[in-house]
Amino acid sequence: MILPALPILIPLLTIILLLFSFQRREWQPWIGLTGALLQLALALFLAIQVKTQGILVLHTGNWEAPFGITLVVDAFSSIMLVLAGIIAVSVSIYSMDAIDRQRQSFFFYPMVQGLLMGVNGAFVTGDIFNLYVWFEVMLTASFVLITLGGEKKQLNGAIKYVSINLVSSLFFLAGIGLLYGKTGTLNMADLALKLSLADNNVLMNTSAVLFFVAFSIKAAVFPFFFWLPASYHTPPVAITALFAGLLTKVGIYSMIRFYTLFFVQDKLFWHPLFLWIGGFTMVIGVLTAASQYDIRKILSFHIISQIGYIIMGLGIFTVAGIAGAIFFMAHNIIAKTNTFLVAGLINRITGSYDLKKIGGLYKIRPWLSILFIIPAFGLAGIPPLSGFFGKLILISAGFDAGEYVISFIALAVGLFTLFSMVKIWNEAFWKPRPEGLSPFEGENEKLPVSMVIPVVFLGLITLTMGFAVKPILEIAMNAAGQLLDPKIYIQAVLGL
Amino acid sequence: MEILLAIVIGLLYAAGVYLLLRRSIVKLILGIMFFSHATNLLIFVSGGLHKGQPQFANDGINAVSSNPTDPLPQALILTAIVIGFGITAFFLALMYRFYQVTGTEDLDDLKEGENK
Numbered sequence: 001m002i003l004p005a006l007p008i009l010i011p012l013l014t015i016i017l018l019l020f021s022f023q024r025r026e027w028q029p030w031i032g033l034t035g036a037l038l039q040l041a042l043a044l045f046l047a048i049q050v051k052t053q054g055i056l057v058l059h060t061g062n063w064e065a066p067f068g069i070t071l072v073v074d075a076f077s078s079i080m081l082v083l084a085g086i087i088a089v090s091v092s093i094y095s096m097d098a099i100d101r102q103r104q105s106f107f108f109y110p111m112v113q114g115l116l117m118g119v120n121g122a123f124v125t126g127d128i129f130n131l132y133v134w135f136e137v138m139l140t141a142s143f144v145l146i147t148l149g150g151e152k153k154q155l156n157g158a159i160k161y162v163s164i165n166l167v168s169s170l171f172f173l174a175g176i177g178l179l180y181g182k183t184g185t186l187n188m189a190d191l192a193l194k195l196s197l198a199d200n201n202v203l204m205n206t207s208a209v210l211f212f213v214a215f216s217i218k219a220a221v222f223p224f225f226f227w228l229p230a231s232y233h234t235p236p237v238a239i240t241a242l243f244a245g246l247l248t249k250v251g252i253y254s255m256i257r258f259y260t261l262f263f264v265q266d267k268l269f270w271h272p273l274f275l276w277i278g279g280f281t282m283v284i285g286v287l288t289a290a291s292q293y294d295i296r297k298i299l300s301f302h303i304i305s306q307i308g309y310i311i312m313g314l315g316i317f318t319v320a321g322i323a324g325a326i327f328f329m330a331h332n333i334i335a336k337t338n339t340f341l342v343a344g345l346i347n348r349i350t351g352s353y354d355l356k357k358i359g360g361l362y363k364i365r366p367w368l369s370i371l372f373i374i375p376a377f378g379l380a381g382i383p384p385l386s387g388f389f390g391k392l393i394l395i396s397a398g399f400d401a402g403e404y405v406i407s408f409i410a411l412a413v414g415l416f417t418l419f420s421m422v423k424i425w426n427e428a429f430w431k432p433r434p435e436g437l438s439p440f441e442g443e444n445e446k447l448p449v450s451m452v453i454p455v456v457f458l459g460l461i462t463l464t465m466g467f468a469v470k471p472i473l474e475i476a477m478n479a480a481g482q483l484l485d486p487k488i489y490i491q492a493v494l495g496l
Numbered sequence: 497m498e499i500l501l502a503i504v505i506g507l508l509y510a511a512g513v514y515l516l517l518r519r520s521i522v523k524l525i526l527g528i529m530f531f532s533h534a535t536n537l538l539i540f541v542s543g544g545l546h547k548g549q550p551q552f553a554n555d556g557i558n559a560v561s562s563n564p565t566d567p568l569p570q571a572l573i574l575t576a577i578v579i580g581f582g583i584t585a586f587f588l589a590l591m592y593r594f595y596q597v598t599g600t601e602d603l604d605d606l607k608e609g610e611n612k
Binding site for chain 1: 543569
């Protein structure tokens, strides 16, 4: 069955088409958008297939697992693929007008598709070395995207971004080498089987820690988060939105995959560690955000804080906890990307991201404030938006598991998140325009429709997730159940 | 042989970390290169090193007694080297461009540009 390979093949074919039509700049956005739409349709189809038929497995080149590279789509992967598809479509539409022509004609669209290929590949692969390769595909594309245009501050952020990510890839590679030396396999299912049978599993922690450091850097988890706010605000906002939605989440995805599938033996060491790290990540992210005045920087620090909640779900390690983490991740990918896209709209009108230089937007663009409120208050966790339920599930799972400290921290961080979102709201929309400021450069211009559509689209998804919690939570519960029972995965891949 | 390589790997990591902590971007890139070579050697050792054991033996006797080095890590290293090569090339180009735009290659000067 070729289905699990298609999430990789569609972006690849799109890249080839884009490169052949390189000289026709006006075709590029449409080809990119078609590729993204196909990916979303495919991801939805895969999700239905996984629900009806169970885990989909492809042994590439007919090399049976554990010898060949296996591609696996289980419930968790299919959820992530759908989310990646949604972000791909939104950013493809948004960038039609948000990205200037010069960037568009210098391989912007092929690189976006390359990034999506890496992300999708990381979601479907069932082989740890192959995962490393997909990480590199994704990173290389993101390196080009973050430097595209070559402005001074972009290069500035890019140096930090590139160097820290290379170091983390090398940690990952070293972890793979040591793990292979110990177990003699790279296949995730086979690893899970071998590690569950081995008796001295504490030794595996040497590899597990290397993976933890690698994924923590990619996911911007405390204490490895510093590179993210230093680089994410530098490229054009459409690129930041794409990164904010997908890149850190791939790190988190891999972490959840590794620490539910095969590094599960030493629970006493890992789960308290996850809770501690999750707590620190939440608190530090949200506190540093409070002192910022650049919208993109506030939002960048919030990415970190929200990652903490997902780690917390992993640390609780019950079905409800993991389901909460998945639900929260889904909510966060949508809402976080959306806030960045709205920040782009604000910039389009006012020409600035600095909260001190903008104000009174509610008066001139009332509907824009509604578009901002949905994702922003969603992130803060105001009912009935999706973030409220994400936090509710996680915190109630925390109380059920007896993890009171982290649950209270999560509640408190929710308040501070609200503070930051209200700060953007107050400064950008509510307060009167700063004295002596000339009219904004884009004040009388109409916003391009292509930049508004994705914001509305993502806002509707946030609303839907809030109003249809039960079916979505059931999907997440199903995925969490699969994750916490590695036998299902092992059986699907190895056929044992 | 493994012990010798272990020492070499350790030295390479040490040199890599030292260079990573320097302020110059050129040295930072060199540090990352040392790091990646150390990692490649680490994978190489993880397959086990056995001298004079043929990978393929078709006379029947050798095939039984032979305890060859695992060839898969070498394939992995090959992939890692190629990826590392490409990324290093990109990083060098990035550094050159950075030098052209800012006229410096000192990492401490990065801070000033952060908020502009």
